[in-house]
Structures are given as structure tokens and as C-alpha cells.
Amino acid sequence: MLKLAVLVSGGGTNLQAIMDQIAEGKIPNTEIAVVISNNKNAYALTRAEKAGIPSVCISPKDYESREAFNDAFLSAVCSYEPDLVVLAGCLVVIPEKMVAAFPNRIINIHPSLIPSFCGTGFYGLKVHEKALERGVKVTGATVHFVDEGTDTGPIILQKAVEIKQGDTPEVLQKRVMVEAEWQILPEAIRLIAEGKICVKDHRVIRQEEER
Numbered sequence: 001m002l003k004l005a006v007l008v009s010g011g012g013t014n015l016q017a018i019m020d021q022i023a024e025g026k027i028p029n030t031e032i033a034v035v036i037s038n039n040k041n042a043y044a045l046t047r048a049e050k051a052g053i054p055s056v057c058i059s060p061k062d063y064e065s066r067e068a069f070n071d072a073f074l075s076a077v078c079s080y081e082p083d084l085v086v087l088a089g090c091l092v093v094i095p096e097k098m099v100a101a102f103p104n105r106i107i108n109i110h111p112s113l114i115p116s117f118c119g120t121g122f123y124g125l126k127v128h129e130k131a132l133e134r135g136v137k138v139t140g141a142t143v144h145f146v147d148e149g150t151d152t153g154p155i156i157l158q159k160a161v162e163i164k165q166g167d168t169p170e171v172l173q174k175r176v177m178v179e180a181e182w183q184i185l186p187e188a189i190r191l192i193a194e195g196k197i198c199v200k201d202h203r204v205i206r207q208e209e210e211r
């Protein structure tokens with residue numbers, strides 16, 4: 001059984017996509033052990049509660065320092081002994097100690113085709129604003145392993161999404177979520193659950209799907 005800790009900060013639509021696909025049997029031998037949010041108002045926590053999934057909020061506001069928060073955040077994650085940590089709309093900078101504790105066992109969904117529009121400062125709606133500003137015709141989403149950098153880890157899956165004339169950042173964000181994020185994040189978890197992913201020289205190697 002692949003045990004997941006899903007880290008969230010906002011609406012939780014990516015969490016919902018994972019929950020739905022587990023419920024529909026599309027991700028075998030996998031369970032969400034806990035949903036952890038840094039934001040007590042995250043609707044993602046409500047989604048977890050409705051599904052009967054343990055959830056907890058670890059807020060930086062409750063700690064004297066970032067260091068103390070990082071330690072509490074890491075110990076909360078470790079206490080559930082996850083096999084895989086999934087950042088699903090998580091806006092917390094993942095502490096180095098957490099990356100070290102889970103080498104190639106933390107995955108993140110980023111709303112662009114990395115290496116475009118990623119790195120420090122590129123998150124949420126800002127990513128789509130920059131894509132529209134640059135005038136690219138295609139964008140999309142990326143699932144990658146988390147390493148010590150920002151959006152620099154080995155890429156697992158990507159999916160392209162067409163930008164349409166007149167798109168606003170909000171319209172584009174929703175299309176990228178529906179057509180890409182909510183597809184490739186559960187798919188990446190399925191591939192990992194089925195042992196079809198390994199990392200070699202900082203690149204993801206996929207065991208070929210059975211014909």
C-alpha cells in the first residue's frame with residue numbers, strides 16, 4: 001500500500017482529483033494517510049474532512065520562527081510515515097531537512113511546462129499572467145520530484161494546454177487545472193504506486209507500459 005501525505009494550501013482541487021481517482025480504483029494500492037495544510041482556511045481541509053481523511057493544519061503563525069515551523073511541519077509529516085509526499089497546491093517552501101528526509105519521494109504539481117515560468121515567485125495565477133504577457137501559444141502543467149531547488153527536480157509528467165485568443169489569467173488557470181493538473185498528478189501517483197518510475201542522473205526513467 002502506498003501511503004500518501006498530501007500537503008495543501010488552498011482550494012484543494014488537485015487533492016480532490018487524487019481522492020476521486022483513488023475512489024474510482026484508478027490508482028491501485030494507494031491511500032491518503034493525511035492532508036496537511038499551512039493555511040487553516042484552506043478548503044482542501046474541508047474536502048479531507050468530508051472524505052473522512054485525517055487532516056491537520058500547521059500554521060507558521062503559531063510558531064516563533066520559520067525554523068520552529070519547519071521542524072513542526074516536518075515532524076507532522078513524518079509522524080504519518082508516508083511513502084510519498086504530494087504537494088498539491090502547497091505554497092510552503094519545503095525545508096531542506098524535508099527534502100533530505102524524503103529523497104525522490106516528494107512530488108509537486110506546477111502550472112507550467114517547466115523550465116518555462118517556474119522558480120522563485122512563479123506560483124498560482126502569477127504563472128499564467130507571465131505566460132500571457134510573454135505571448136506563448138502553449139502552456140501546461142508539470143509533475144516533478146522535489147529537490148533542493150525551486151521547481152528544479154526530475155520531471156515525471158507534463159501535459160500541454162493550448163492558450164486561446166482572449167484568455168484571461170483566471171480562464172487559463174482553470175483550463176490548465178482541468179485539462180492538465182487534475183490528469184497528470186493522479187497519473188504520476190499511479191505510476192509510482194505501480195513501481196514504474198525511477199530516477200537516474202537526475203532524470204526520470206519510465207518502465208514501459210505493458211502493451
Ligand code: GRF
Pocket residue numbers: 008009010011012013014015044088089090109110111124173177181
Ligand atoms: C493550482 O493552480 C496548482 O497548480 C498550484 O496551486 C493551485 C491551486 O491548486 N500549485 P488546488 O486547487 O489547491 O489544488
